[in-house]
Amino acid sequence: MIELQALTKHFGDKVAVDHLTFTVRPGIVTGFLGPNGAGKSTTMRMMLGLDLPTAGDVRINGKHYADLREPLTYIGALLEAKAWHPGRSAYHHLLCLAQSNRIPAPRVREVLDTVGLTSVAKKRTKGFSLGMGQRLGIAAALLGDPRVLLFDEPVNGLDPEGIHWIRNMMKGLAAQGRTVFVSSHLMSEMALTAEHLVVIGQGRLLADTSMAEFIAQNARSFVRIRTPQPEALRDALHSTGITAMASSDGAFEVSDARAAQLGELAAEHRIVLHELSPQQASLEEAFMRLTAETVEYHAHDGEEPPAEGRPAWGEGWKQSEGA
Numbered sequence: 294m295i296e297l298q299a300l301t302k303h304f305g306d307k308v309a310v311d312h313l314t315f316t317v318r319p320g321i322v323t324g325f326l327g328p329n330g331a332g333k334s335t336t337m338r339m340m341l342g343l344d345l346p347t348a349g350d351v352r353i354n355g356k357h358y359a360d361l362r363e364p365l366t367y368i369g370a371l372l373e374a375k376a377w378h379p380g381r382s383a384y385h386h387l388l389c390l391a392q393s394n395r396i397p398a399p400r401v402r403e404v405l406d407t408v409g410l411t412s413v414a415k416k417r418t419k420g421f422s423l424g425m426g427q428r429l430g431i432a433a434a435l436l437g438d439p440r441v442l443l444f445d446e447p448v449n450g451l452d453p454e455g456i457h458w459i460r461n462m463m464k465g466l467a468a469q470g471r472t473v474f475v476s477s478h479l480m481s482e483m484a485l486t487a488e489h490l491v492v493i494g495q496g497r498l499l500a501d502t503s504m505a506e507f508i509a510q511n512a513r514s515f516v517r518i519r520t521p522q523p524e525a526l527r528d529a530l531h532s533t534g535i536t537a538m539a540s541s542d543g544a545f546e547v548s549d550a551r552a553a554q555l556g557e558l559a560a561e562h563r564i565v566l567h568e569l570s571p572q573q574a575s576l577e578e579a580f581m582r583l584t585a586e587t588v589e590y591h592a593h594d595g596e597e598p599p600a601e602g603r604p605a606w607g608e609g610w611k612q613s614e615g616a
């Protein structure tokens with residue numbers, strides 16, 4: 294497992310990681326989430342001994358990274374794509390890594406096969422696409438058959454088949470009892486992959502909980518109902534003490550009743566329904582709600598009033614489109 298104890302990192306005045314304490318457990322995929330600049334990469338770099346903590350401590354299976362002999366056999370990591378010599382072939386890149394960690398050479402062919410790069414093993418990595426680069430990085434992480442795996446944005450640049458492959462691979466590695474810690478900005482993908490979540494904002498811990506609990510606590514699930522008889526539905530709901538909110542498109546949103554109960558109520562009052570749909574809260578919604586106050590970099594959507602004398606963003610484009 295990976296254990297962090299008040300882990301802290303300052304870059305000059307900037308506090309990148311602020312007293313982080315949590316444990317990443319084996320047997321499940323743990324997702325690591327946070328807005329841009331929250332400190333995810335810095336935290337992972339400290340786990341791997343690539344950045345030194347300003348204060349606090351991080352241990353891999355009870356040991357500091359620097360004290361691990363042949364570290365690739367304890368912890369494998371994919372941090373950034375293309376972290377290798379472009380003139381070397383994929384095979385030689387992996388062979389060098391294997392030799393420096395006393396890993397038997399035949400293992401190189403095994404991991405190349407696992408990630409689907411056997412046919413380009415002897416090609417220079419210079420010409421590799423982003424997706425091929427990610428696969429080579431994953432091969433390096435798997436090389437020492439480690440018990441602990443870190444993946445920073447592993448699906449970057451992968452096509453849908455590649456994304457599917459890495460999702461199943463991470464779940465499979467966790468099912469073998471390994472510790473799998475993965476960061477990603479793709480919420481829908483994370484929702485399908487991780488069972489547990491650690492969420493940080495501005496370097497601080499915001500949540501350390503199961504995926505299901507995180508969504509339940511931070512986002513709203515409700516049932517949407519549309520009817521051509523809104524007054525009758527409003528009265529029926531009112532008579533049973535169910536509260537409904539009107540949505541902007543004329544539908545009702547009910548949080549404190551199940552769809553079946555609402556369908557039966559409508560039938561009882563002979564109210565025609567055009568829609569009765571449970572809306573599951575999403576991880577994205579829960580994440581945005583929890584981290585809203587810690588987001589450092591806000592984009593503007595062009596809807597804000599323009600500064601005095603300046604046209605709004607996109608205004609000229611709208612005009613020319615209408616012309």
Ligand SMILES: Nc1ncnc2c1ncn2[C@@H]1O[C@H](COP(=O)(O)OP(=O)(O)OP(=O)(O)O)[C@@H](O)[C@H]1O
Pocket residue numbers: 304307308309327328329330331332333334335336
């Ligand atoms: N070497 C460095 N020198 C100075 N500041 C740094 C350095 N590395 C990171 N930072 C700062 O520390 C903060 C955390 O950065 P980090 O890259 O860890 O965030 P992140 O959560 O991985 O972001 P992203 O999701 O955008 O990759 C940021 O404000 C970043 O600018």
